[in-house]
Amino acid sequence: MLLGDQEIWISDRKELLQMDRIIAFLNGSYWAKNRPAELIRTSIDNSICFGVYDGDMQIGFARVITDLVTMYYMCDVIIDETYRGRGLGKQLVEAVTNDERLRNLHGILVTADAHGLYEQYGFVRDPDRTLRKKRSQ
Template sequence: MHIEFDGYLISDDKMLLSVEAISGFLGRSYWASERPVEVIEASIRNSLCYGLYHEGRQIGFARAVTDLATMYWLADVYVDEAYRGTGLGKKLVDAVINSEELRGLTGRLGTKDAHELYKQFGFVMDEGKAMARRAGG
C-alpha cells in the first residue's frame, strides 16, 4: 500500500521503516518505553507494519498482529509530537484498518488515552469480556 496526500506518504513497505525513528517513538510512549531495540526489530519482522512519512522522514508508525483470517491487534500507533493535532493519526488508523489485509477482520487494541480517536473507527469498549496474560506471568 502506498497512499500519498499533501506531501505525506503512508506505506506498508518495511524497507522504508526507520528502526531508529520507531525506537525513538516507542521510547517516549507510556506502553513501550522499556522495550529493547531487539524486541522492536522482532515485532516489525513478525507484524504488518505501516509507516507515515513527510519529505522522506518517518513521522508515524502502526503495527498489526494478525492471523489474516479472523482478527488483528492494532499496536504501537504513534505520530511524532510535532505533527499531532493535524489529522494524521486519523489518516494512519484509517489506512491500516481499511488495508486490503485487515479490511473485514475483527480489530482489537488497548489504549489509556485515545478512546475517542478509535471510537470514530467503530472500536467499542468491551470491559468484562477480554482477559490478558502479561509476559513472565
C-alpha cells in the same frame, strides 16, 4: 497513499521503515518506554507495519499482528510529537482499518487515552470481556 497535496504519505512497505526513529518514538511512549530495541525490531519483523512519512522522514508508525483470516491486533500507533494535531493519527488508523488484508477481520486494540479516536473507526469499549496475561520476565 498520499495525504492531500502534502508530501506526507503512508506506506506498508517494511523496507522504508526507519528503525531508529521507530525505536525513539516507542521509547517516548507510555506503553513501550522500557521495550528493548531488539524486541521492537523482532516485533516489526513479525507484523504488518505502516509508516507515515513527510518526504523521506518517518513521522508515524502503526503495527498490526494478525492471522489474516479471523482477527488483527493494532498496536504501537504513534505520530511524532511535532506532527500531532494535524489529523495524521486519524489517517493512519483509517489506512490500517481500510487495508484490504484487514478490513473484513475482527479488530482489537488496547489504549489508555485514545478511545475517542478509535471509536470513530468502529472500535467499541468492551471491558467486561478482556483478559490479559503479561509476559514473564
